[in-house]
């Protein structure tokens with residue numbers, strides 16, 4: 180069987196180095212707010228080109244904390260509107276509503292599945308204070324126009340970079356394109372920990388300081404609390420593992436790009452829509468390789484029968500979830516079409532050429 184993602188194989192690629200750091204951390208007797216987190220934060224900041232990086236407990240917390248910090252700083256107020264793509268993993272939207280901010284959904288473009296920048300301006304009101312862009316599936320979304328809109332209306336641009344570490348726009352890394360970015364290091368992400376982990380990058384010192392306090396009970400100094408904060412810390416064990424894996428993220432993403440390029444060149448089936456703009460392959464981190472088919476259910480069953488594991492990212496759009504029942508009657512036809520038609524093929528740094536060619540041959544025979 181060709182697995183969708185062989186996490187064990189990915190992590191065992193770095194077995195000796197990871198085990199050495201794990202044992203050293205274990206033996207150090209220091210498990211939180213220590214040197215491993217500090218070193219990883221420095222390396223993550225350096226990697227993205229940002230001035231500050233903060234390790235937190237997970238990707239959802241990273242986004243929640245950025246928005247919460249803007250509220251504490253008086254830049255956002257409860258009830259303010261944040262623009263967000265209708266086509267995203269629900270965490271992007273949960274982070275907004277959890278802070279009593281109002282998510283304003285915008286349709287994606289079928290060309291890249293990310294927010295349609297041409298549809299942002301019509302959704303801006305006096306209450307709009309930010310745009311949460313999501314580099315979904317590892318496809319970077321940014322443009323001069325987005326920058327102009329954010330400047331014209333003085334909106335904060337927040338990146339949900341959970342799926343796109345290592346992606347670039349005009350040579351700038353995701354995580355350093357907007358005002359602040361949230362990362363997830365969930366095990367299955369391109370940079371995955373051995374459990375939950377997340378991070379934040381920004382060039383804004385006041386924001387970084389506020390986030391660091393909020394993530395640690397609202398405290399910058401032990402037993403002195405300036406905010407009603409939460410506990411959202413990255414632990415030393417996860418930081419140690421992430422620091423090892425960060426060194427290899429570019430090499431691993433390069434292999435994903437290679438596989439994406441082969442899929443795009445070799446999959447030839449009129450029933451299947453491939454990602455557009457193949458000339459941009461090198462910009463994206465290819466967290467997920469997405470195809471579309473009007474016959475998705477039959478295609479997935481066929482691939483399963485042939486031993487190719489696939490997943491659907493995602494089967495139900497956020498506005499159709501029970502969690503947001505007030506939106507259930509809204510219509511986002513492009514988002515709904517994406518959720519109806521997409522299928523994610525196996526892609527990972529440890530997939531062999533043989534496996535890639537086998538997937539292609541099987542799909543072409545569908």
Ligand SMILES: *Cc1c(COP(=O)(O)O)cnc(C)c1O
Pocket residue numbers: 237238239240267268270271313315339341342362363364365375376377
């Ligand atoms: C994974 C993910 C998150 C949440 O990250 P967790 O670490 O699981 O909390 C947020 N947004 C997107 C787009 C994601 O893919």
